[in-house]
Amino acid sequence: MGAAAVVIVALPLLAALISWVAGDRPVAGWASLAAGIGSLAASLVAVFAQNAAAGVRALGGVVYLDGLGGVFLLAVAFVYAVVAVYSVGYLRPGIGHVRLRHLYWPLLNLFGFALVATPLVDNLAALWVVIELTTIVSAVLVTAEGNDASLEAAWKYIVIGSAGLAVGLLGIVLLYAAGAPALGGSYDPTYTNLAGAASSLTPTLTRVAFALIVVGFGTKVGLVPMHAWLPDAHSESPSPVSAMLSGGLLAAALYAVLRLGAITVGAVGPTYVRTLLLAFGALSLVLAGLFTLRQSNYKRLLAYSSIEHMGIVSLGIGIGGPIAAYGAFLHVLVHAAGKTLAFFGAGELLSRYETRSADHVRGVMQATPFTGVMVLVAAIAVAGMPPFGIFRSELTIVTGGFTRPQYVFAALLIVMANIAFVGIYRTFHRMVLSTDRRDDDTARVTRSPQPLMAAAMLTSLAVLVVLGLWIPAPLNELLHSAAGVIGART
Amino acid sequence: VNPAPHYDFVHAAAALIAIATLLTELALLGAKLVHEQVRVYAVQSLLAAAFVMLVGVQRGQADLIVLAALTVAIKVVLIPLGINRQLTFQAAEHEVPLVIKVPMSLLIGVVLAGIAYWSATAIGAIGVALPEPVLGMPIALVLIGFFFMISRQNVISQILGLLSLENGIFFATVSLAPGMPFVVGFLILFDAAAAVVFYGVLARLIVARMRQTSVLDMSTLRG
Numbered sequence: 001m002g003a004a005a006v007v008i009v010a011l012p013l014l015a016a017l018i019s020w021v022a023g024d025r026p027v028a029g030w031a032s033l034a035a036g037i038g039s040l041a042a043s044l045v046a047v048f049a050q051n052a053a054a055g056v057r058a059l060g061g062v063v064y065l066d067g068l069g070g071v072f073l074l075a076v077a078f079v080y081a082v083v084a085v086y087s088v089g090y091l092r093p094g095i096g097h098v099r100l101r102h103l104y105w106p107l108l109n110l111f112g113f114a115l116v117a118t119p120l121v122d123n124l125a126a127l128w129v130v131i132e133l134t135t136i137v138s139a140v141l142v143t144a145e146g147n148d149a150s151l152e153a154a155w156k157y158i159v160i161g162s163a164g165l166a167v168g169l170l171g172i173v174l175l176y177a178a179g180a181p182a183l184g185g186s187y188d189p190t191y192t193n194l195a196g197a198a199s200s201l202t203p204t205l206t207r208v209a210f211a212l213i214v215v216g217f218g219t220k221v222g223l224v225p226m227h228a229w230l231p232d233a234h235s236e237s238p239s240p241v242s243a244m245l246s247g248g249l250l251a252a253a254l255y256a257v258l259r260l261g262a263i264t265v266g267a268v269g270p271t272y273v274r275t276l277l278l279a280f281g282a283l284s285l286v287l288a289g290l291f292t293l294r295q296s297n298y299k300r301l302l303a304y305s306s307i308e309h310m311g312i313v314s315l316g317i318g319i320g321g322p323i324a325a326y327g328a329f330l331h332v333l334v335h336a337a338g339k340t341l342a343f344f345g346a347g348e349l350l351s352r353y354e355t356r357s358a359d360h361v362r363g364v365m366q367a368t369p370f371t372g373v374m375v376l377v378a379a380i381a382v383a384g385m386p387p388f389g390i391f392r393s394e395l396t397i398v399t400g401g402f403t404r405p406q407y408v409f410a411a412l413l414i415v416m417a418n419i420a421f422v423g424i425y426r427t428f429h430r431m432v433l434s435t436d437r438r439d440d441d442t443a444r445v446t447r448s449p450q451p452l453m454a455a456a457m458l459t460s461l462a463v464l465v466v467l468g469l470w471i472p473a474p475l476n477e478l479l480h481s482a483a484g485v486i487g488a489r490t
Numbered sequence: 491v492n493p494a495p496h497y498d499f500v501h502a503a504a505a506l507i508a509i510a511t512l513l514t515e516l517a518l519l520g521a522k523l524v525h526e527q528v529r530v531y532a533v534q535s536l537l538a539a540a541f542v543m544l545v546g547v548q549r550g551q552a553d554l555i556v557l558a559a560l561t562v563a564i565k566v567v568l569i570p571l572g573i574n575r576q577l578t579f580q581a582a583e584h585e586v587p588l589v590i591k592v593p594m595s596l597l598i599g600v601v602l603a604g605i606a607y608w609s610a611t612a613i614g615a616i617g618v619a620l621p622e623p624v625l626g627m628p629i630a631l632v633l634i635g636f637f638f639m640i641s642r643q644n645v646i647s648q649i650l651g652l653l654s655l656e657n658g659i660f661f662a663t664v665s666l667a668p669g670m671p672f673v674v675g676f677l678i679l680f681d682a683a684a685a686v687v688f689y690g691v692l693a694r695l696i697v698a699r700m701r702q703t704s705v706l707d708m709s710t711l712r713g
Contacts, residue, residue: 125670139692151696158689159648163636163655170632170659177666186669208613 001065002058004046005120008077011035011042012113019105028105029088033452035109036084039116043077046070048474053481057122057192064122064191067481068262071329072119072255075336078463079248080112082340082456086347087240089452094445095351098238099146110137111244118252124172124189127256128165131220134249135161141244142237153232160229164219168256171212175260178205178267191263198266207272210264213257214276220253222307223314224284234303235356239347242299246306246343247336254310254332258317258486265487270320273486278318282412284311289416292423298349298358301427302342305382308420309335309390312413316397317486319409324400325488327393329479334389334467338382341460344453345375349431352443361431367443372432374457379428381464383421389467500548504541508624511537511661512603515634518654519595522585524646525577528570531650535565538657545668554668557675561660564679569653569686573646576690586644595641599634606630628665631658645693649686656682 015035019028047070050056055066065073087108090096098104114133121127135158142154176189182200187193194201219226234242261273288307295301309331316328348371353361365372381388394417401410471479483489514534521527539561546554590598607626635655639648663670 143692143695151692155645155692155696158692159639159652162652163639166652166655166659167632170662173659173663173667173670176670180667180669184669185667189670204613 001046001050001052001056002063004042004050005058005063005065007042008039008046008073009113009117009120011039012080012109012116016106016109016113019109022105023102029091032084032105032109033088036081036112039112040077040081043073043116047074047478053474053478061122061188061190061192063120065120066485067478067483068258068329068485069119069255070478071332071482072251073116075251075332076115076118076248078333079244079251079336079340080115082344082459083240083244083248084108084112085459086243086340086344086453086456089450089454089456090238090240090347090351092450094447095450095453096238096240096347097351098144100140100144103140104144104238107137107141108241108244111141111248115244115248115252119255122190122192124175124191124194124260127259128169128172131168131217131253131256132162132165134252135165135220138233138241138245138249141241142233144238144241145236147236150236153229153236157229157233160226161220164216164226166216167212167219168216171209171216171260174205174209174212175201175263178202178209191259194263195266198263201263201267203268206264206267210260210273211276213260214280217253217256217260218280221250221257221310221314222284223280223310224287224307227284227288227307230307231300231303234306234343235297235299239299239343239350242302242346243340243343246303246339250306250310251332251336254313261317262486270487274318274320276318277314278409281311281314281316281318282409284308285315285412285416286311289420289423292420295423295427296358297356298361298427298431299343299346299356301358301424302339302346302382305342305420305424306335306339308416309339309382312394312397312417315409315413316400317488319397319401319404319406320488321400321404322480322483322488323403324397324406325483325486326479327396327398327400329482330396330467330471331390331393334393334464337460337463337467338378338388338390341374341457341464342378342382344457344460345371345378348449348453349375352445352447354444358427358431363435364432364443366435367446368449370449370454374461376428376432377461379424379432381461383424384417385421387468388464390464392468500544503544505624507537507541507544508627508661511541511657512627512630515603515631515654516596516599518638518650519599519634520592522588522592524586524644525574527586527647527650528573528577531653532566532570534654534657535561535569538660539566541661542664545664549668551668553675554664557679560679564682565653565657569682572686572690573649576646576693586642586647588641589643590641595637598637602633602637603630606633625665628658628662631655631661645689645696649689649693653682653686 012035015031018031022028046065052065052070053067057064091098114130117130139154139158142157143150178201179194179197181202182197183193222230234245264273284307288304291304292301313328313331316324349361381390384390384394398410398413511534514530518527518530521530539558542554542561543558606629610626610629632655635651635658639651
């Protein structure tokens with residue numbers, strides 16, 4: 001476990017160093033690609049071969065991996081790997097618009113490092129630091145297209161994100177103070193220490209701390225009403241970075257909320273944590289779902305869909321009980337696959353049509369059938385249709401809602417999922433299948449699909465289909481164990 | 491409670507620092523020019539360092555004294571110097587466009603401070619180093635710093651609002667959890683410095699490319 005953990009975090013760091021030295025040479029991309037895939041392989045080993053579901057501690061208490069961390073580690077490592085593969089293609093001349101090429105690879109690898117380190121660290125302060133690192137590096141990546149809109153988006157992101165994380169830090173400090181009566185004035189804030197003393201944490205302080213944590217880290221999750229930065233940052237960054245933000249960053253921040261939530265559950269019981277998550281989850285689901293109906297920018301549309309999906313995960317955890325929590329954790333994995341596929345497709349559209357406006361993209365299927373199929377399948381999958389994994393996880397959460405019973409929230413999920421389906425599918429259907437094109441709606445760049453970009457998309461698609469039809473036994477066990485960590489065994 | 495030898499002196503000094511810090515926060519709301527705001531921030535950070543020093547001496551914790559020295563180096567010297575270098579790049583005498591004018595801002599600041607004191611009492615936070623009447627000060631800094639950020643439409647002012655908000659968290663950390671390992675305090679400090687570097691780069695890009703320091707004009711992205 002210790003060795004695997006070292007490989008997981010060392011490869012991205014090494015790739016960051018190599019790509020920084022290599023500058024604009026192709027070796028930067030290839031090193032990053034190798035690091036992404038290697039880090040994913042090591043994550044699979046750490047999670048499955050070494051039985052993370054049981055909870056493993058390594059490297060003298062620096063690293064801790066259990067079911068909860070395992071689920072999120074798989075999600076972020078997968079996103080980092082496919083984004084690295086896609087980016088090698090996307091940065092080829094004449095495809096993606098990326099101006100800060102000498103910075104792109106080192107920052108992408110640092111971003112990957114911070115993401116895979118998040119579910120591994122066994123310390124509240126370290127958790128906060130790696131999440132803050134994601135903000136700093138990804139904000140610069142958001143500006144990689146180098147235009148005014150991307151600068152504006154990055155500024156909004158960094159100001160709102162940092163303010164949110166400052167609030168989250170206050171929450172962590174209060175949680176530390178809540179542990180002081182039981183653990184002494186000066187203790188190491190590891191999960192073990194806090195979880196072990198959970199029943200003797202000061203209840204009032206713990207409650208206030210968790211509220212600050214939900215608002216603070218929730219800002220980076222994109223929960224409404226702290227989501228203002230998210231649509232801009234997702235829309236203005238280069239598409240592989242959008243995929244990394246949506247599938248990786250949001251998940252990593254949500255992991256922080258749930259990890260600290262697990263400690264809070266131990267201190268004040270599950271009801272308080274669930275109520276907060278239900279409230280923010282439902283609000284995000286409803287508002288983001290409605291916003292998908294009025295987006296003419298297809299990348300913004302996908303960004304609102306990300307808010308909606310983070311709302312669904314929060315709702316699933318908030319509903320409580322083993323079934324809904326299982327569905328919520330499955331949703332983290334399938335959302336990572338679905339959103340990478342969708343943003344990769346959006347990157348294809350952007351590089352061919354040179355516009356983000358859905359009204360100016362027509363006849364994709366005729367022009368480039370492969371891209372057309374991928375984009376349309378991504379839209380169907382992200383909107384929650386079978387046979388893809390997102391349908392399965394949403395159905396599981398709804399089932400969990402009816403067995404609790406939490407009829408209102410289960411019904412809300414059904415209604416909003418349908419509204420979002422209309423919003424997403426309508427837009428993508430028009431872009432891909434309709435042929436009533438005006439003169440300015442034709443693809444400006446025609447080329448056959450770039451092999452690495454296609455490979456990345458097919459990988460995401462394969463995960464979506466497989467998890468929609470079949471959950472392997474070890475993954476099944478992992479998802480159950482994650483539900484157990486946040487107190488949803490019964 | 492461990493009755494330290496200079497218990498009364500320490501508490502009186504802590505109370506004085508807390509009151510002075512709150513006044514700097516209100517002064518921040520009153521400052522219209524960016525370089526005035528930078529100076530106020532430096533004074534506030536000096537008070538933060540004095541506070542850490544005081545708690546460190548009282549508890550006999552050498553790590554807190556080192557933290558105080560680092561605070562002076564980074565927050566009182568390096569960050570204000572760095573921002574001033576940015577200011578020579580943009581118009582230093584530039585008045586910050588205010589969405590909410592100064593008198594109203596001060597009024598809102600006082601109300602926020604009141605809310606902070608009330609909520610600190612309601613939480614019943616066990617302040618280790620701050621005497622009871624001034625427990626609300628860190629929370630007041632967080633609330634007012636946040637208000638400053640959203641009401642000052644200048645990129646540098648927004649950074650300063652964030653940094654002042656972080657000062658509030660710094661006070662909260664030292665007063666609520668003075669035993670929190672040194673490495674945590676150091677990381678937070680280091681992080682503030684790194685963030686400022688990145689914000690500075692971004693602010694410079696915004697000024698250079700968009701020819702503006704006011705985020706009022708940055709309104710392309712909506713909905």
